[in-house]
Each structure stands twice: as structure tokens, then as C-alpha cells.
Amino acid sequence: MxxxxxxxxxxxxxxxxxxxxxxxxxxxxxxxxxxxxxxxxxxxxxxxxxxxxxxxxxxxxxxxxxxxxxxxxxxxxxxxxxxxxxxxxxxxxxxxxxxxxxxxxxxxxxxxxxxxxxxxxxxxxxxxxxxPEKFHGISNIDSCYRQRYLDLIMNEETRKRFLIKFNFMKEIRRFLEDNSYIEIETPVLINKPSGALAKPFISHHNALDLDVYLRIAPETYLKRAIVGGFTRVFEFARCFRNEGMDTTHLQDFTMLECYCAYFNYKDNMEFTQRMLCNAVNQVFGTTKITIGDREIDFKAQWPVVSFRELILKDSGIDITSFQTAAELKAEIDRKGITLESETDINLLGRGNLIDLLYKKVSRPNMIAPVFLTEHPIALSPLARANDADKELTDRFQLVINGVEVINAYSELVDPKEQANRLTEQAKLNAMGDEDAMVMDQDYITAMEYGMPPISGWGMGIDRILQVLLGTGNIKDSILFPLMRPMEKD
Known part of the structure; x- marks a missing residue:
């Protein structure tokens, strides 16, 4: 009216x-x-x-x-x-x-x-x-998300936040290009959901009369580019995961993924720290950021801790002692630890159980930047197995203020082993684990033409900005988040 x-x-x-x-x-x-x-x-x-x-x-x-x-x-x-x-x-x-x-x-x-x-x-x-009136502005959080244009007009803090976000992306892109990375594009509509453990969105392609998925990650296509001869590639990719929504998760978000031929995950640990340190310094004018009541210096050396050591310290559970999902679930119950999952806990594989346990007992306590390594192989279907212990993968996650901001591997390049792992994932998916992957034969075929050693990583742009800026909700870092309509059209 x-x-x-x-x-x-x-x-x-x-x-x-x-x-x-x-x-x-x-x-x-x-x-x-x-x-x-x-x-x-x-x-x-x-x-x-x-x-x-x-x-x-x-x-x-x-x-x-x-x-x-x-x-x-x-x-x-x-x-x-x-x-x-x-x-x-x-x-x-x-x-x-x-x-x-x-x-x-x-x-x-x-x-x-x-x-x-x-x-x-x-x-x-x-x-x-x-x-809105100048001195009242637009302060209702729901209105800020729904009418971001008004939020930008009226609130200087909002304008600064998004300028920081886009300047941060610009500095990351510049750093990657200065280090010989090439930005490429990969498809959003795909035949097989792959590249991460996540539940996909399903759509329908009318012209081809074919059900398709919105990508959950660009990973397998960026690796196909490596097969084709690129040595360093990256993409700022919109990704879509039909999962729960909370203050650190949204169903559509921006993911930066990078892949480098001839690197391993340790090379990427050093590279990503240099990259983030440079970007933080360029955008904020200092490498020291205050998060909560603590000052974090991105230039300091970041500690490295193994998955097993961390969970053992925080829960008393040695994950190597429980080789099946049922055994691990029984021990978690015995310890009185309650896990939260959209999928029935009893349907999850061992890898996803371990991941939920870590997120419950360990991740909230990790404030200063930490490299988390030695993930179980069941939790990393696309990562390379460690040469010394085949039950572990050459992988790291960067955790800051209880949030995973980077996930990285030494990539699995053996097509036979990849086929075996995707077969196991497909079995879990068929049994009801919607986060598990499905078989992607086209990707296996690409691998069979030969892949060099590769290390790659992914970083949620909206999430790391939430960490750096100390905002309470990831929607604060999304310019136009999807909202439930206030009334029917």
C-alpha cells in the first residue's frame, strides 16, 4: 500500500x-x-x-x-x-x-x-x-538480509564488510596469478555429484531430458584440466549442497578451489599460509587480526596436529582401535557423546562418524590457525593414501576459530584405487548415506589417461570472511542470501 x-x-x-x-x-x-x-x-x-x-x-x-x-x-x-x-x-x-x-x-x-x-x-x-530515517537506519537483521540494498545504503559497517570481501578475493586472485595459476571455468550442471561428501540438489535438463545435479564442488573437473595439460588452475565456484542451514553453513556459497601439479599437501600448507598472510596484510594493513578476545598473527608459524591425536586428547577415543562404523558408534555411545546429523546416525559410514565426532569434541576449541592432518582414508575418498600408513591420507584442513576454512589433499591419481574407493562410497550411498559419493566412471576414464602428482585445496570464501570479520552469521558475508518468502506470490 x-x-x-x-x-x-x-x-x-x-x-x-x-x-x-x-x-x-x-x-x-x-x-x-x-x-x-x-x-x-x-x-x-x-x-x-x-x-x-x-x-x-x-x-x-x-x-x-x-x-x-x-x-x-x-x-x-x-x-x-x-x-x-x-x-x-x-x-x-x-x-x-x-x-x-x-x-x-x-x-x-x-x-x-x-x-x-x-x-x-x-x-x-x-x-x-x-x-529509512538516518538515525534509526535499518537494524532488523532479517530486513538486512532481505533488503540488502537498503542495508548497504544505510549502514557503513555493511558497506565496509563487502568491500573487504571483494578486495580479499581480488588479492587472492592476484596472488594466485602471480604464482602462475590460471583461472578456468567448470560446469555447474553435472551428471554425477562429486568432489565432496555432501547431499546434492537435483534438477532436470529439459533439452536432454536428463536429471542433473548442481555441483557440490568443482574438484573433479579442475583435475580433468590437469589431465589436459594445465599445471596450475583455480576457480571461484558457486557450489550447492542441499543440507542443513546454520550460522556457518548455507546451501549455496562461493568456494575457491586450486590445484597444482607436482605439489604435495605439505607444499600446499606452506603455500596457503603465504597466500592468506599476504591477502590479510593487503586488505587489513596488518597480519594481526583480532578474533573475539584473541589477537591472531597470520605471519606466525601455524602448528600441525594429527586427526587421531586431536580426537584422542578431546574425547579419550582412539579412532584407530575401532575399524567399523558399528564399533565406533558403540564407543561414542559408551562415552556419552551425542552426535548431530541430518542423516540417521546408524546409516553413516565410519568416515562420516569420525568427522561428526571431531566436529563435536575438537573443532570448537581450535581458535588460532591450526593445520589438521592424517585424516582416515574413509573420510577422504579423493585423497592420496599415505605411503607409510595406507589407512591415512595425505591431507590437511586449516581450522581458525573453530571453523574449517581450507581443506587440502595430496590428490589420489591412481585410477584403480580411485575406482575402488568410489565403489565403496557408492555402496554407502545406496544404503542411505546421502552424503556419500556415487560412482563417476567418466572421471575414472579421465584418470586412466594419466595424471601427474597433484595437490589441491578448497576454501569457503564466505566462511573465511566470517572468521576474519568476526560476524555472527555466514549470511553477513553473503550479499544476497536466499530467504524464505514472507508471503506467497
């Missing part, structure tokens, strides 16, 4: 339409708002534009603030400079929220604020709905 304020704005739109096009096709800009704050007074013929976020009328002089995602600037409109007709047009037609283009000279007011002395202006767009 339209409010009286909206009715007034529509009437103003009609007034503007009688004089000029209220929605012009372009406005030439010479400077971004953020850069003007450091430019010298007297710089003339500046052309800048933005949304009006503040208006203060003082008779023959009006001050406005115009803003965009990167900054804001004050502009002064004087009646004796613009002329009576133009000045009157501004006062009768413009509201907070409208877009304006201004042309003029830069000066500094007596209060020390950099300002454009406007010689000309152009109407660039009418806001038919009024913005």
Missing part, C-alpha cells in the same frame, strides 16, 4: 518529467567520490554523481551529501550561482534517496569539509520510496 510520502514523491516525479527526463541514459563522470576528498581546492570542472543521503536547506544555500559504495562528498548549491529557476527546481523536485549529477569546483568549507561548489546539476533518478 502506497504511503502519503510515496504519493508526494510521485507528484514530484511528474514535475520533473515536465522539465527533463527523470531517468536519463548517462552522465559523464570525471572523478569518483572517494578520490575527491584528497584532491586540492580549486580543481574545476569536476563531474561527479551519487545518491543524495542528506539535505540541509538554508535559504539561498543548500548543502547535500552524495554517496556511493566507496565514499561520500558534500556539495553546495547556491541560488546566486545556479540561478533562481534551477535552484527552485532543485528545492521542489529532489528528495533524499534521489540520484544527482553535479558539475563544479572543489573547495573546503570553514568547518574543514571538502565540498563541490555546484555550477550545474542534472536529475539522474527518483527514489519513489523514502529511505
Amino acid at each position: 502506497e504511503t502519503s510520502l510515496e504519493q508526494v514523491r510521485r507528484e514530484k516525479l511528474n514535475l520533473v518529467s515536465e522539465i527533463t527526463n527523470p531517468y536519463p541514459e548517462r552522465f559523464e563522470i570525471t572523478h569518483q567520490l572517494a578520490e575527491l576528498s584528497t584532491m586540492p581546492d580549486g580543481t574545476d570542472q569536476i563531474k561527479a554523481a551519487g545518491r543524495i543521503t542528506f539535505i540541509r536547506k538554508m535559504g539561498k544555500l543548500t548543502f547535500i551529501t552524495i554517496a556511493d559504495i566507496n565514499g561520500h562528498l558534500q556539495a553546495a548549491l547556491k541560488k546566486d550561482i545556479l540561478g533562481e529557476a534551477q535552484y527552485d527546481f532543485f528545492k521542489k523536485s529532489f528528495d533524499i534517496g534521489d540520484f544527482i549529477g553535479v558539475i563544479g569546483e572543489l573547495f573546503t568549507t570553514q568547518t574543514g569539509e571538502k565540498t563541490i561548489r555546484v555550477a550545474e546539476f542534472q536529475f539522474l533518478g527518483k527514489a519513489l520510496k523514502p529511505l
Whole structure:
């Protein structure tokens, strides 16, 4: 239902339409708002534009603030400079929220604020709905997620958070490219869900009359590129997992995955620490980040701890002593530990049971960056077995503040062994473990053409930003998170 304020704005739109096009096709800009704050007074013929976020009328002089995602600037409109007709047009037609283009000279007011002395202006767009009040803004969390555009307009903290996110991605991309990695694209619609232990979304391809899956990870296709001759590849991939939602998980998210031929997982441990240290330093201006009540220095050496040692210390369960899922489940019950899973606990394989146990008793206690290594092979169907102990894999996870931010392997490149492991995963899937993988014969065929030694890793972009920025919900790092509709269409 339209409010009286909206009715007034529509009437103003009609007034503007009688004089000029209220929605012009372009406005030439010479400077971004953020850069003007450091430019010298007297710089003339500046052309800048933005949304009006503040208006203060003082008779023959009006001050406005115009803003965009990167900054804001004050502009002064004087009646004796613009002329009576133009000045009157501004006062009768413009509201907070409208877009304006201004042309003029830069000066500094007596209060020390950099300002454009406007010689000309152009109407660039009418806001038919009024913005929230300045001092109340938009603070309802649900509204911030549903109407992120308003959240961005009204809340400086939100603007900073997403600028940090996209600058972080830019620095990561630059670091990878500087280290000879090539960014490629892999399919989102796939025949077989693979690359991670997760429940997929199912869709239907009408043209091919074929059921397909939204990818849960780009891993097996990035490895196919290695088969084809690429040596270092990466992708910022949208991934989709039809699983539970909580403060650190969403069904669709951005995953960065990287693969390097001739590396092993230890090489990647060193590489990823250098990469993250560089990105944090470039974005925040320091390698030291405060998370909660602790300061973490990304430049410090990160400790390495084995999966078995960690779980044994935190639960008293030696996972190597229980070789079947039933035996391990009985010991977990005997210890009085309650595990949480969307899938029936009794249907899970040993690997997924171990993973749930670790997430329950150990992960919440890992605050400073830690490399977790020596994962059981049942938990890593795509990772290379360790040469000294075939029950373990050459794998690491990077955990910061109780959150897994990077998962990495020395990749399994033996097609025979890969086929055996996927066969076991497929059996678990058929028995009801929806997180288990299925057989992917096309990937096995690609492997049979030969793969070099490979190490790869994946990093949830939204999740690591949640950790670095200390936000309470992963949706705070997602620009437009999916929400349940408030009412039926």
C-alpha cells in the first residue's frame, strides 16, 4: 500500500518529467567520490554523481551529501550561482534517496569539509520510496538480509564488510596469478555429484531430458584440466549442497578451489599460509587480526596436529582401535557423546562418524590457525593414501576459530584405487548415506589417461570472511542470501 510520502514523491516525479527526463541514459563522470576528498581546492570542472543521503536547506544555500559504495562528498548549491529557476527546481523536485549529477569546483568549507561548489546539476533518478530515517537506519537483521540494498545504503559497517570481501578475493586472485595459476571455468550442471561428501540438489535438463545435479564442488573437473595439460588452475565456484542451514553453513556459497601439479599437501600448507598472510596484510594493513578476545598473527608459524591425536586428547577415543562404523558408534555411545546429523546416525559410514565426532569434541576449541592432518582414508575418498600408513591420507584442513576454512589433499591419481574407493562410497550411498559419493566412471576414464602428482585445496570464501570479520552469521558475508518468502506470490 502506497504511503502519503510515496504519493508526494510521485507528484514530484511528474514535475520533473515536465522539465527533463527523470531517468536519463548517462552522465559523464570525471572523478569518483572517494578520490575527491584528497584532491586540492580549486580543481574545476569536476563531474561527479551519487545518491543524495542528506539535505540541509538554508535559504539561498543548500548543502547535500552524495554517496556511493566507496565514499561520500558534500556539495553546495547556491541560488546566486545556479540561478533562481534551477535552484527552485532543485528545492521542489529532489528528495533524499534521489540520484544527482553535479558539475563544479572543489573547495573546503570553514568547518574543514571538502565540498563541490555546484555550477550545474542534472536529475539522474527518483527514489519513489523514502529511505529509512538516518538515525534509526535499518537494524532488523532479517530486513538486512532481505533488503540488502537498503542495508548497504544505510549502514557503513555493511558497506565496509563487502568491500573487504571483494578486495580479499581480488588479492587472492592476484596472488594466485602471480604464482602462475590460471583461472578456468567448470560446469555447474553435472551428471554425477562429486568432489565432496555432501547431499546434492537435483534438477532436470529439459533439452536432454536428463536429471542433473548442481555441483557440490568443482574438484573433479579442475583435475580433468590437469589431465589436459594445465599445471596450475583455480576457480571461484558457486557450489550447492542441499543440507542443513546454520550460522556457518548455507546451501549455496562461493568456494575457491586450486590445484597444482607436482605439489604435495605439505607444499600446499606452506603455500596457503603465504597466500592468506599476504591477502590479510593487503586488505587489513596488518597480519594481526583480532578474533573475539584473541589477537591472531597470520605471519606466525601455524602448528600441525594429527586427526587421531586431536580426537584422542578431546574425547579419550582412539579412532584407530575401532575399524567399523558399528564399533565406533558403540564407543561414542559408551562415552556419552551425542552426535548431530541430518542423516540417521546408524546409516553413516565410519568416515562420516569420525568427522561428526571431531566436529563435536575438537573443532570448537581450535581458535588460532591450526593445520589438521592424517585424516582416515574413509573420510577422504579423493585423497592420496599415505605411503607409510595406507589407512591415512595425505591431507590437511586449516581450522581458525573453530571453523574449517581450507581443506587440502595430496590428490589420489591412481585410477584403480580411485575406482575402488568410489565403489565403496557408492555402496554407502545406496544404503542411505546421502552424503556419500556415487560412482563417476567418466572421471575414472579421465584418470586412466594419466595424471601427474597433484595437490589441491578448497576454501569457503564466505566462511573465511566470517572468521576474519568476526560476524555472527555466514549470511553477513553473503550479499544476497536466499530467504524464505514472507508471503506467497
